[in-house]
């Protein structure tokens with residue numbers, strides 16, 4: 001399936017991507033325009049032409065201030081797609097803009113500026129310089145930009161504090177745990193104060209508890225700063241925890257783009273349905289999607305819940321109070337009610353969420 005987004009208001013978008021292709025292999029640029037080939041599966045295309053279509057006709061916008069997650073199994077095209085955004089991988093065809101500016105026509109110095117100032121990447125393998133201290137590693141991006149020593153060290157010290165590395169400024173990377181090293185990588189990207197942070201599976205090498213810590217760190221930083229983030233992961237729970245919206249990729253295409261609630265509550269096809277089958281719906285779907293209009297005879301005394309609360313909270317409130325319905329309230333107004341049938345429909349997976 002091809003995902004198309006309507007023409008967009010560039011002012012609200014950091015990246016706008018339309019009909020983007022990345023094909024690896026001989027004569028790759030012939031493939032996007034050849035209708036006999038574009039309909040083939042990745043495997044058929046590889047067999048017929050020796051080419052791999054890593055990204056196939058993908059269109060989406062990344063909105064200002066959102067956490068946009070690119071999720072999919074290994075080989076689905078996530079890294080290639082995100083690397084195309086700053087032309088670390090050169091797209092084969094399509095259009096691509098950052099803040100309305102055409103990325104594909106940027107010359108080398110403009111591209112360098114894009115990667116250094118506007119869209120900084122946080123890699124899985126940190127990319128730290130082993131002989132430098134934490135502070136100098138964090139300051140490195142600023143050094144590359146030509147910022148003076150005193151200013152870059154002051155800025156680096158500030159960012160080191162922001163990511164919880166206070167007191168470790170003089171250590172070398174080899175004297176840090178994996179989680180701490182990842183914080184240094186994050187701090188280095190933050191130090192240049194980019195408009196958007198791109199994360200390429202940054203936490204997949206970390207053990208589960210530290211990974212959880214780092215996810216919370218990202219959520220906290222995002223709440224504090226509101227910076228736009230594009231985050232690659234193959235981990236559904238990570239995607240659901242972090243993403244304002246998730247693009248789910250398969251074989252180079254985006255099979256569904258939506259909020260966690262849309263992806264879990266109304267999967268676009270059997271592939272997505274299978275992908276999200278084990279997700280506890282009551283923790284992802286909100287009370288707003290489960291509620292119904294109040295009717296005569298509904299108890300007026302039920303507990304109040306917020307429309308944006310997860311359904312699990314309403315279940316807990318009904319169990320705790322023994323009431324038959326909870327009232328969905330916003331700014332003192334009654335928006336609807338949820339009863340046991342509404343809540344069970346969520347848990348049983350029979351509630352379809354409309355986008």
Ligand SMILES: Nc1ncnc2c1ncn2[C@@H]1O[C@H](COP(=O)(O)OP(=O)(O)OP(=O)(O)O)[C@@H](O)[C@H]1O
Nearest residue numbers: 024052054072073074075076077078079080081234
């Ligand atoms: N430089 C390259 N040359 C040829 N094929 C490539 C190249 N880079 C990636 N590919 C192929 O493109 C497809 C998508 O790869 P990509 O690394 O983008 O996937 P991914 O979803 O990020 O995977 P992972 O989670 O394993 O990193 C794969 O089939 C891969 O083998």
